[in-house]
């Protein structure tokens with residue numbers, strides 16, 4: 001069950017992503033075993049797909065200390081991100097015309113919903129590794145990357 005959810009928008013696709021995340025997290029042990037198969041590169045992320053259906057997919061992402069994605073979108077997919085271990089930091093602009101970024105920390109046990117038009121950066125700013133589950137509906141087929149916000 002998802003108990004601590006940070007949500008900006010909930011519609012059918014977001015609910016689908018949240019529902020699948022909840023289902024996958026019912027066997028947290030299997031996810032942790034799967035995570036052990038990931039090979040770490042210092043300062044980088046490693047990932048593996050754990051679900052692949054016609055309307056959704058899910059990925060386990062292991063974050064080494066000081067790793068980050070860079071500002072990106074999700075190609076129109078809704079998403080749900082659940083942090084299994086460690087803490088991730090998300091930076092985003094709620095309004096694309098707004099210059100100031102907002103920052104929120106996604107701690108262990110927290111789930112974040114990602115609206116279809118959301119652009120954000122996610123990082124593990126700590127030294128310890130973090131592990132997260134990412135579910136997308138529709139399936140994640142593209143990501144566009146953006147330059148960092150000056151400031």
Ligand SMILES: [Fe+2]
Pocket residue numbers: 072073074120122
């Ligand atoms: Fe993302």
